[in-house]
Amino acid sequence: MTGEVAVLGAGMHPWGKWGRGFVEYGVVAARAALADAGLDWRDIGSVVGADTVRGGYPGYVAGATFAKALGWQGARVTSVYAACASGAQAVDTARAQILSGRVDVVLVVGADAAPKGFFRPAGGERPEDPDWLRFRVLGATNPTYFGLYARRRMAVHGDSPEDFAQVKVKNAAMGALNPYARYRKRVTAEEVAASAVVADPLRLLDICATSDGGAAVVLSSMEFAHRHGVAEPVRIRAVSTVTPRYPNTVLDLPDIATDSAVAVEPATETFRTSLTRAAYEEAGVGPEDLSLAEVYDLSTALELQWYEDLGLCGEGEGVKLLREGATAPGGRIPVNTSGGLASFGEAVPAQAIAQVCELTWQLRGVAGDRQVEGARAGITANQGLFGHGSAVIAVR
């Protein structure tokens, strides 16, 4: 199949609250990915950094920041920002450079040093920024939106807070097996129910934390991989970065209102469904071919939504799939084998790359105690502010 690139290396800095700068996390992850690939930094023809809004200019030009920290060696450099989808757009940029024949091997890095508590917009009086406005005018934090989605699922599909808690129980059990996860303790449904309500109906343990962390991958052309002695590398077969279509009728962060559907009939599929469908079409695989999925579980309820948006089950059947154990270890399609954001927390530009690291390890069969038996294909899914989304499909 044409259009594939090889994942030669994957590496991470452990997630947590380490109190250091994002550059350090990124460089640790990059060196780990290079070592995993068996390559010297000077072998890399291009470096793509996923930007963070923290760290000032170094964060805005993350590609060059990582390149300088690793030692200037003349590689091409790119920096990309796409909110939570930054890491996936960095992967996509690297892939495009390889497929165009411009470079053979690319290092992709994302890292962040997140503040404690709620994410908040940059400072200053900026009424032209929708993200600033939703905080200033409504006090609508990210959990506000997660709460709205959760309550809507309860009203429309009959989900319950107890169902949501089971997502946390499942993901925490897998995170406990992942040395890179921030939280490595199993959690019980009782512990979720005993945690404080943050945004009704969601509690503290239903919502992912903010974290420090870093992740990196080394991508190459298939030809380079073969020359490098890797006969059957994990391959990336699709990267979806499509935007929503007007009118977008699901209230999304950071918007105060949806588009109006008065003039144009909405598409039959939602934004999230369209971005996973684009990945399936590009990869030539469907949900039935998947061995595992890594999804953006910003909240427990949102993970259930992804089951439906990925086509793992029908609309409204997310809880049923969860209860059947299909998305748990040993199930038909384990979801968030890494432990997910529930166990990692958000390190915005790193997380989508970390999802690809997990796919890589699973498809290589080296995921240790969390290994999905005989994994052959996996998908990642993610959504960021301002109509950014991503889905990556990797195969073995």
Added chain:
Amino acid sequence: MVTGWFTGDGEDFRLLGTRCRACASVFFPREDIHCRNPGCAGGPLEEVPLSRRGRVWSYTDARYRPPSPYVTDPELPWEPYALIAVELAAERMVVLGQAVPGVTVADLTVGMEVEAVPGVLHEDAERTWTTWQWRPTGVTA
């Protein structure tokens, strides 16, 4: 801060959006530059009042004090407020807003009718910042 987003008092209070004269798309917060319908060549955008009443699409609350730029007095104990996403039938859109003070999530259900009323977002010695809030009408059918 949000000039031209709402107007009027009491029964006359209305959220203000804009409407494209070419394709009839409605925008809130107001869009004053170009129509965002990709199939529309673009037309003049005129100010239009939104429906006063709608139905609850979903709701939640803020049990913790939101960070800046939301303005609160850190000296005072935190009073949670509810947030309601409201479906406006005529405009076929959902608009988020705070509930009026005193309305909690226990008072709300999806599908319940609410109306837009003027409210106070924040006030200090020099100024009062007004806003819109959603208030249940008592009609649930």
